[in-house]
Amino acid sequence: MGFFRDLKPSEQLLTEPLLHYSIRFYAFVALLGSIVALGAYAYFVQLQQGLAVTAMRDNVLWGLYITNFVFFIGISHVGALMSAILRLSGAEWRHPITRMAEAITFCSLVFGALMPIVDLGRPDRILNLLLYGRIQSPILWDMISITTYLIGSSIFLLLPLIPDIAMLRDRLRGISRVRMWLYRKLSLGWKGSPDQRARLDKAINTMTILILPIAISVHTVVSWIFGMTLRTGWNSTIFGPYFVAGALFSGVASVMVAMALFRHFYHLESFITLQHFKNMAKILLVLDLGYVYFTISEYLTVAYKWETSEGQLLESLFTGTYAIPFLFVQLGGLITPALLLAYGLRKGRHPVLAYAVAGTLVTVTMWVKRFVIVVPSLAVPQMGASWGSYSPTWVEWSITAAAFATFILLYTLFAKFFPLISLWEVRESPMPAPAAAHAEEVAA
């Protein structure tokens, strides 16, 4: 097993997970691995027999895969948007959490990009998008913006990692040669000279500004896959901003969950303090209320007029077939988290558990929300015929579960290879000494 040379005790806490692999960790990886294997088998079956093995049919022609697509692209926004906004506004408290957010972006974006491919009837013809791509199609807009974003957010994640990777390269000993080779390559010859430092700062600043419009454009064009059609429920001008708001909302919620989990399992109480939870809770509450505002704008303006087919759709959402998921989103994903967050902020004691529950609720219901956006609009009869129905098959559930498992697996492995908290940025930031913050918390 490896060891570190010359690290402050507090920093050893952060690098500890890079060296020690518990039985619990292996069991967790094995569990995720078996879900991934199940999903791989399901996809194999789908490749063999075609999309007939899904529950999608000519009316409800998109289902779980497109729901997952919108969801993963959604939470991917947090790394870029939140992290960039905090960097730009010079919020110094951000240091311990920006990397967590940026890693979520990277891991989820990979699955966001994969999901539409899983949904394709002819994945073997994927290259046609390059050979015959038509820029008039919103799918091309998506392809271009998601690719740009994937590259951009990888750079955005990697840049602030460089000094930390160099530190691992220099101080971590007794690890495998492959791993050392990886660190050596990824540290890009970082020596920490003033010249290198100036260049790194410049690069990070440039990326911070570039990533913002890219991130906003990505979720806007994702929404336009729906917004550019004449479908009931999708034919809406608010979809772009509504989706961007939802993306940020679910993304911040997922960072909140990651913060609580890693704080607990990696014993990071001295780095991720109650102050961080307080700030994040404020951000999440504002985004929650913002999303409530968008939801009211979206549904009230349509419900007031109750135009024939829009009325049919709303009836199914409010009291009909889709009422349970729809109301679950409103009550469980918007109102309950808002109350939990407000309660925590008012008490001033910042119950991490309550915040984590709020974050989990939002993350889960935002997936349901995407389902409620995708499916009912396809099920509503366009030609006065009967309603479409859709209950996903084991293939679709398995692939969905595998996507989530792989996402968590990637994130977990990331946290085992790189420090999840930016060591050099924390070292430089004028935060209260970790020990002092921790003492304060214990007292509280």
Place this chain on the structure above:
Amino acid sequence: MVVDTDRCDGCQKCTEACILEHRVPSAGGEPSYNGSQEWIKVYKHEGNGTSWFQPTPCMNCLNAPCVKVCPVGATYYNEDGLVLIDNTRCIGCRFCMAACPYDRRFFNWGEPAHSPDEVLIDYNPEYPVPHRRGTVEKCVFCAHRVKNGRLPACVEMCHKQGMKALYFGDANEDVVTNGEDVVRLTDLLEEGGYRLKEELGTQPSVYYLPRGR
């Protein structure tokens, strides 16, 4: 195409003729001809104690939402303005189906059934046989028959049944026929001709004549 809803008795022989003509695959994805896709579907409308029928093929819109959204140009207008699909290029994203306001597009969810003779047919977007898995299908106004001066299979069958409810012709030449009468399109449309969801601006090529004229 013009549909005289006064004459249609809802026998659905047009649908049957279409399925035979194009060896239309099943709708559910199972490899059989059972429960075929209905490229021309006869909708039944009920109200005020009566009922009437609306045969509905692909509208072959002149401003087609499906053509706009296709990412690879697999669905396109041919020189006659018909909307065709190149099933050798289609990637199966189904965006065109989501975009179609008339539910007139169908997907081969599984491997379609292939009759022994069908396999020998040379594929052509005008006559999209053999059918291909994972791609989109629809009515193409029997482009393969029309270019040889024949009427679409549904129109021909409707005439054979004696209903003569379906007219077909070239809008530019202002002439349509139901297999018996040859009439001017503009004259026919003066009898109250309308198009489905006109307000969407898709400019369908299918007109309907109202009942009880």
